[in-house]
Amino acid sequence: AVEYVQDAGIENIEKHETTLAKKAASLLAEIPQVQVYGPENRAAVVPFNVQGMNPHDVAIILDQTCKICVRSGYHCAMPAIENVGLKGTVRASFALYNTIEEVEKLAEAVSSIAALVG
Incomplete structure (x- = not known):
């Protein structure tokens, strides 16, 4: 790994992820x-x-319909997230092996999900 x-x-790596x-x-x-x-x-x-939409529902839909893996919940920051009035978030994380095309696929999938709730 090193x-x-x-x-x-x-x-x-930092430049690509950013x-x-x-x-x-x-x-x-x-x-x-x-x-x-x-x-x-x-x-x-x-x-x-x-x-x-509940962030957990969004994460499950992305996983089961698009094979996109994200995390949902408080992300080890429950007091901070609750302090801003949220019940959690969906979190997309990127690494060296991810591509712009995958980012675009995520955005398209989230757009489709958002259209379901109007």
Whole structure:
């Protein structure tokens, strides 16, 4: 694993992951029923919610209908998430092996899910 990271270059990994996360946040933010959380200058994680839907339901739909794996819940930050009035979020995480096409597929799938609730 260390050799893999050294060969790829930590700076290259960070740049790739950040590029994917920014693209995902941008595409998801264009969907009217989707709220994206976090700073504009983000790392490889994009938390979001679909208005009117439980984050766990969104994660299950993405998994079972599109084979897209995301996490849902409090993400070890229950007090902070509850403090802003949420019951959890959906979290997309990106790594070196992910592609822009996969980010676009996520956004398309979330858009389809959001359309179900109007």
